Amino acid sequence: MIVGFFCRVVLPLYSHKYPSTHVLVRQTPALGKHLSGRSRSSTSVNHRKLVRNGEGKKSVIWLEGNIASGKTTCLEYFSKTSDIEVLTEPVSKWRNVQGCNPLGLMYQDPSRWGLTLQTYVQLTMLDRHVLPMASPIRMMERSIYSAKYIFVENLYKSGKMPEVDFAVLSEWFEWIVKNIAIPVDLIVYLQTSPQTCYERLKQRCREEEKVIPLEYIESIHNLYEDWLIHHKSFEVPAPVLVMPADHDLKKMLHQFEENREKILMANC
Ligand SMILES: Nc1ncnc2c1ncn2[C@@H]1O[C@H](COP(=O)(O)OP(=O)(O)O)[C@@H](O)[C@H]1O
Ligand SMILES: Nc1ccn([C@H]2C[C@H](O)[C@@H](COP(=O)(O)O)O2)c(=O)n1
Secondary structure, X not given: OEEEOOEEOOOOOOOEOOOOOOEEOOEOHHHHHOOOXXXXXXXXXXXXXXXXOOOOOOEEEEEEEOOOOXXXXXXXXXXXXXXXXXXXXXXXXXXXXXXXXXXXXXXXXHHHHHHHHHHHHHHHHHHHHOOOOOOOEEEEEOOHHHHHHHHHHXXXXXXXXXXXXXXXXXXXXXXXXXXXXXXXXXXXXXXXXXXXXXXXXXXXOOHHHHHOOHHHXXXXXXXXXXXXXXXXXXXXXXXXXXXXXXXXXXXXXHHHHHOHHHHHOXXX
């Protein structure tokens, strides 16, 4: 039987306040499958949380942060916790779709290949979001929201994405978030300085990313800050837990441990 209920988020736990009137809304992918696009949009899924029996206690956390901020490292840490499933970004797919490398192409020629990559990012992130949950808690790396609000926005704002490409991606994004429920209870933001990310990026040495200049990391940083810290750009769909992430690995692991409870209690 399908049940509906509302969950008011607890604010004082988090570093950044969320409007107290906000009610998070969620609908299971399985439920979504049984609704046509038309009836789903008319039920305003973004304003109603419908969950199946037994799924009420499940929570979804998005781990957000700049390129090479330490997201994968953080996920690795929490993957050792029972009851948490971690979903990494499907970067391997972005580097190889049927033998093609849209990530590499985008870095070589963003104006030509930005739309190609971001269309595929949108598809593969949506696929992640609607995957049935195998554990009570899911931590996933980034989201379809940051794909749009950070990376597509950056391409467009920097003049590297033609207006028509941006318009098409925007319409796709709007349709998706209106018609398909994208659950989220908490956003954990790994807050780094661009310089730190730049150094870690160089150290990681991913082939496609060798052309990334510091300025690119700075633009991504500013977009993240405007979205999640200053609330100046786009709607933030859940409370934000900010974790300073410039520290060395030892201190980061300590910090992950210190925040464990807040993260695990994300939907309470
Ligand atoms: N706290 C840290 N201090 C130093 N290096 C780090 C730290 N966290 C991660 N790294 C290293 O930085 C690089 C990027 O980290 P990663 O977790 O892959 O970032 P992301 O998933 O956000 O891109 C990797 O080489 C990783 O080993
Ligand atoms: N919507 C997106 C998401 C990611 N990317 C790029 C940025 C990085 O080069 C890579 C993901 O790496 P991570 O930040 O996880 O180390 O993919 C993008 O271009 N668009």
